[in-house]
Amino acid sequence: MLPAALLQAVEEFNEQEFYACHDTLEALWMDSTEPLKTFYQGMLQIAVGCYHLENQNWRGAVILLGEGLRKLxxxxxTYQGIDVESLVLDSQELLQTLQQTGPEQLSQVLEKLNASESRGILPRLPKIVTIDH
Known part of the structure; x- marks a missing residue:
């Protein structure tokens, strides 16, 4: 069974409440020890990368997505009941799209990400999938 705080962070992340997810994961991260500490930090960095993306901060999104991916x-x-592989794949696809388009095309990328008819053309925002034991 996943800790309640981690379930809360997963829900916040999947609802695209990335700032709230950051706060929840930060509390878990601060109270943990290795190897869990680095795991939480990687998830936290992916969340902050998505938060920067929402705020049209291309550089912040690219840096934090990259840092989170390196850790995860x-x-x-899988780790601690989380499908890490799917989170990494979704985040890598998003990072590659951002790197290929560059900061000058960020608003167009965000418009397409948010448009339902663009599914399949661009990556979707990452989701965190939990694994039932």
Whole structure:
């Protein structure tokens, strides 16, 4: 069973409440020890990267997505009841799209990400999937 705070963070992340997710994960991160500490930090950095994306901060999004991916790569395919592999794949796809389009096209990327008819053309925002034990 996942800790209640982690379930809350997953729900916040999946509802695209990235700032709230950051706060929840930060509390978990501060109270944990390795290897869990780095795992929480990686998830936190992905959430902050998505928060920067929402605020049209291309540089912040690219940096934090990259940092989070580096940390989470070591926890695949699953860790602590989380499907890390799917989170990493979704985040990598988003990061690659941002890197290929650059900051000058960020508003167009965001418009397409938010348009339902664009599914399949651009990556979707990452989701955190939990694994039932």
């Amino acid at each position: 790569n070591h926890y695949q395919p």
